[in-house]
Amino acid sequence: MNRTVLYIVFSLCISAGCLKAEDGSRLWLRAEMTAQAQVKANRESPTITVAVEELKTQWKGAPVQLHIHRNKKLRNLGKDSYIISGDKQAGITIQSGSDIGLLYGAYHLLRLQETQNDNGVLQVEESPAYDLRLLNHWDNLNGTVERGYAGYSIWKWDELPAKISPRYKEYARANASIGINGTVLNNVNASPDILTEDYLQKVKVIADILRPYGIKVYLSVNFSSPKILSGLSGSDPLDTGVQRWWRNKIGEIYRLIPDFGGFLVKANSEGQPGPQDYGRTHADGANMLADALKPYVGIVMWRAFVYNPTPEDRAKQAYQEFIPLDGKFRDNVIVQVKNGPIDFQPREPFSPLFGAMKHTALMPELQITQEYLGFSNHLVFLAPQWKEFFESDTYCNGKGSTVAKTTDGTLFSHPVSAIAGVANIGQDINWCGHHFAQANWYAFGRLAWDHGLTADEIADEWLRMTFTRDEAFVTPVKEMMLDSWGAAVNYMMPLGLHHIFAWDHHYGPEPWCDIPGVRPDWLPRYYHNAGEEGIGFDRTTGGSDAVSQYHAPLKEYFNDIATCPEDLLLWFHHVPWDHPMKNGRTLWDELCYRYDTGVQQVREFQKIWDRMENYIDGDRFRHVQSRLKIHAHDAVWWKDACLLYFQTYSGRPIPYDIERPMHELDDLKKIKLDLRHHN
Structure with missing residues (x-):
């Protein structure tokens, strides 16, 4: 068969949709791993080994130097930060003050290559907006996933610790490629069993696999664990026996997992036990756990998703419970707040807690899984929704006090800044049930790293890496993605x-x-x-008065039907x-x-x-x-x-x-x- 005939056959095959079948399992990491790049590092570690291997097998340019550097500039940028300099023809240097910074830099360089943005001289400086960038898995120990629409949990608890799924490493790689550095393995409606010795051994195996990729494991815990697991008379956070139980349990965890991240807690919410069962406050409960975690530099993420069956407007209740506690939490407690005041609705105003709690670290909680947006059947790209949230002005310190600035350390100084996304991951071969739902996992990671990125930029990156760089595909499909949230x-x-x-x-x-x-x-x-x-x-001053939980001029803006944004009109009026x-x-x-x-x-x-x-x-x-x-x-x-x-x-x-x-x-x-x- 001559060359002309081969070309015609190839062209006919392409026009007939004969491209190589794909199942979506490679996510956005579809680069062929056949390169033989020259990569050198000035020290060795498991994390640097991953970075070297990723570049060696995928980078198609000049030699790359990975350099741990502890100069003042890199120290000021932070431990996850990196600098990329050089060009594709002469050579590239990636510098960081940490091993994980070099891995993030390696993934950034490969992203530039796969999106064809690696031409010319490179001079890149990157630092994450949030210190902790976590996925929250609502995965149960029986393998089911609450509000999960992509099959059963990827954590195969019944097989661990003896049998290890190859997906754990693939999961780690995907998350590291977009800067996610923490994962809460289990549902916030937590089973106490996760703290038993058998399950902690299973958690240890997962932690060991994720560690080279810079990912720490965290656990959701049931507040009544001391009573349920050990038969204590109760779980009162001010009881010395309860405090001792938690200190011992936390010590056991850290002996197995020295870099364990800490706890996520849903308490006194939707029937879950908590400190209020004993006449104590959320601060009492969170601080008891925080004190026990403090020697190990662990943190407590205490959810503010609380509401009770009262005549009071549900949208107001989290604010009412938590504002009196502002400044009463330990410095290793972060209050985790859903983006809106109700519950992951298709569109909500931002929660008024953002900007109101100035003396307590708050972390946004976003929902990647589409509980209220058509599950994995509807194509809904969530970056535009999240951008609207980040850019909403709280006016807490005057104009320009956006939600992003109130939580990323710009306006309020706290030891740690953090953000969480409720994961949409399951055992489905394409991970998320819908190929386009992968874009929301990707978008969360990218915005957690840099909330200044536009939805357009993120969609563009994801499409080029996940499908094709052909502009005839990218341009119309990107427009579809950007319109999809508004359509929903x-x-x-x-x-x-x-x-x-x-x-x-x-x-x-x-x-x-x-x-x-x-x-x-x-x-x-x-x-x-x-x-x-x-x-x-009616949430005006003449109704439930929820508008008064917002700073001026938002209160007046929302309160007046003439100035209230029409996209939120029926929320407030x-x-x-x-x-x-x-x-x-x-x-x-x-x-x-x-x-x-x-x-x-x-x-x-x-x-x-x-x-x-x-x-x-x-x-x-x-x-x-x-x-x-x-x-x-x-x-x-x-x-x-x-x-x-x-x-x-x-x-x-x-x-x-x-x-x-x-x-x-x-x-x-x-x-x-x-x-x-x-x-």
Whole structure:
């Protein structure tokens, strides 16, 4: 076969989508490991060995020198920081004051190569925004994953410590490549068994595998562990016997895992035990654990996700419980706060705790797994949501006091800064259930390292590394990704609507849900308050007064219906159906148009993706195509369910230039999905 015929056959194969099949298991680390680069380091360690091996097998440029350097500049940058200098033709030097800094520098250099940004002279200085950049696994010891949509847990507790999955090392490599340096292995609804000797031996094996990649392990702990595991009469944090139990247990952990990171605690929340069971405060509980961890430089991450069945607005309760405790926590306690005041909703204002607790270290908690955003069926790129959160101005120290600055050490000085993301990882071959859900894992790591990156930059990097560098693919698919969060808000809960999901599993719409005997704040009606006069939750000074938890001028801004951002209008206001919006439409009409816009956006995503068939392998193309069909179906389901239901109160027609509902409301009310065992 001559060269011309070979070229024609190759061209036909490409146009027919005959690219090599891929299953997504390599994530964004798809560089062929066939290079034979010259790499030298001025010292040896397990971490430097990893860095050398990564560069030797993937770097396609001139020789690379890895240099541990303890000069003043590098010390000022911090232990995870690095400097890359030189050029691809003459040679590259990566300098850092630590072994892990060199590994991060190696991954940065390879990222530049794979995104084709390594041309010319390189002069790169990088330091992470947050000291601790953690994944929180909501993984149970029986292998299930709470709010996980990519199969069972990657931690195979029943096989450890004797059998070690190769995925543990692959997991470590993926996280190190984006700067993640900590992992909480188990669910915040923690089983005390994780602290037994058998399980700690299993944890030790995982810790040993992750250590060369700069990743420390942390554990979620049940506050009643002393009582449950050892039969103590209680778990009162001021009881000396309880304190002794924790000191002994922590000593046992550190003998096995000398670099153990510390504990994550969910206490007095959703039925979990805590210090309030004994008349103590969150600070009492956190400080007891912090004192026991202090000799080992361990930390306590104490979650602020607390609310009780009271008449008080749920959105206010975390603020009310924690503000009186500001300044009362030990310096190795970090209060972990969800990005919004309710619970990972498609769109929320930032939690008012950010900027309010000036004497206590706070760490944002973001949700990478899509509990409230269509699970692993919907393509929703979350970097735009997180950017909106980071850039929100708290005004706590005047204009420009963004959430990012209140937590990364810029405005308030604390010993450690941190951020956490609830992981979307499971045993599925592509790790995350949806190929595009990998982008959210990637985006979390990149923003935890540098929250100044744009969503566009992150999407661009991820697409080039995960699929192809062909601009004909990257440009339209990136636009789809950047539009996807806004689309989800449109077809689910536009204009500040929130928490109108189906009971328990949170997958589809159920704004009519009303279960006798269930506390009101677990039901949608509590949040949307739809009636003949209007819709929305009144959090103004004339309502629940949640607006007063925000600094001026935000309080006044949110409180006035004329200045409240329309994207949050129904979060802060109960609004008449005929309220005039800024574009001249009534609230009802605008609600209808927003829902319809979301549906049309997802259908456009289908068209964009179908045009991409010739640019990537058939397996991943068909997988995403299939998911987009579900996505489009669900968007219509959401639109019809919400508009037909709310129409029973508004009594107004759906604008006639909008696509008619495809369902009957009575039929939609009959849909009952059993997703309790969805992992």
